[in-house]
Amino acid sequence: MTGKALEVRSLTKKIKNKVIVDHVSFEVEKGEIFGLLGPNGAGKTTIIRMIVSLIGRTEGSVHVNGHNLDGEFKESMSEIGAIVENPEFYKYLSGYKNLLHYANMARQKITKERIEEVVRLVGLEKAVHQKVRTYSLGMRQRLGVAQALLHNPSILILDEPTNGLDPQGIREFRDYLRSLTKEGISVIVSSHLLSEMQLMCDRFAIIEHGKLIHVSSIDTLKEADRAAQNVVFEVSDSDQAIHLLMEHKLGAEAVKSGNGQFTVSVDKETIAAVNQLLVTNQIKVYGIQLVTATLEDRFLELTGKGRKEEEASVLSS
Incomplete structure (x- = not known):
């Protein structure tokens, strides 16, 4: 289980008799941005919550940089930084003091030099000593990424990180994520904004009704378009x-x-x-x-095909 930042195998979540996530498997390479795409309610957030152990798994396994989440929980979680909901901070404190507060709560020692390093990494040097209540949504998102990076994880997991951002904020955020991959960090992003994910991701997985129906790279999409x-x-x-x-x-x-x-x-x-x-x-x-074909075209083609297959299965049963 080496060479991959994250390996998810047959991840399944059932609540009573309802299957929320159905045997989802995928891998994330080191230093890439991997997108989980699908409409609201498709199961993306549930997948992320299982990966970061906010909820239990019914079936399946998760390996983080070769560590099995079940047998090596602390080692696995030390490799992950995540924002599952909108990042929340003490608005009456500065961005720096918020980061210092989270650093003091961490299991491992986080130095002030590390705090300054992540502040530079997300481009908040000029605003970090301002109170958070003066921050725009985009600045709060960047502060959230800084918090998630404090303990120097190798994987950053972000659930719908561009929600509420204006086009300029989305572009800046995309650039920040790309700069993180140059530092060797892998990024997993969930979203329903297909056009934005086409610009942001190296590879993507399409999730519908809790099932993974397609995994591909953006380059493959472009090559098919050229062909x-x-x-x-x-x-x-x-x-x-x-x-x-x-x-x-x-x-x-x-x-x-x-x-x-x-x-x-x-x-x-x-x-x-x-x-x-x-x-x-x-x-x-x-x-x-x-x-030019877009990721949206491919998404509609695949999800439409999936629905037709489901309908045919129901009619034949």
Whole structure:
């Protein structure tokens, strides 16, 4: 069980006869940002609460940097820093005094040098001596990350950390998380904001109805997009253009969309071939636009497929 920051195997949570989380397994590499994606109520927070032992597991195991959470609880938990709910602080104290308070409660000795180090890491040097009641939500989130990092964990777990942040705050927070991975820290982030997670994560897992239905990397998503993507052509005669494409077997599923436009699924090299074919046959090409697939598109495709399979299973039973 070495080489991975976190390994989750068959994680399951049942309450009475209801399955909340159903045999979820995944791994998190060292120094990566791993996203747990899914709609509210999908089971993301329950998974996180089981990992950090806020609630018990019905089945399954958790290994943190090779330590089994069951047999090596203290060693495992010393590797984890987490924000499961919105971070709460004493608002009448400064950010620094809040961190000092938490440091004094820690099981291990945390020096003032370490406090100053995490303050620099999250970019709060200028505000750390101000009272927390003057902080914006984004600043409180960063202070929460600083608190979670005080004991120098190797894994940071954040549950919906961008809730309530404005676009600028989300961007800054994303940059802070990326800087943490450069320090060798692994980050697990749960969210339902798919477009934001596409910018933030190295890999992602999609959770629906307590089940893990897909794990992939953002790079794989981009490569699939480059391999075959929808392209919109605006031409002088879309009917004739589609006829030519079918005749020469270029692309797939050419669909007319009105206003002289049609959409076809092709790879990068075929785009040039389609354009050449149209021009050679005296069809004017006014525009070519790539329709880039997003994580949201993939999410909807996968969750829609999952629902159809569930419906088919119910109907056949």
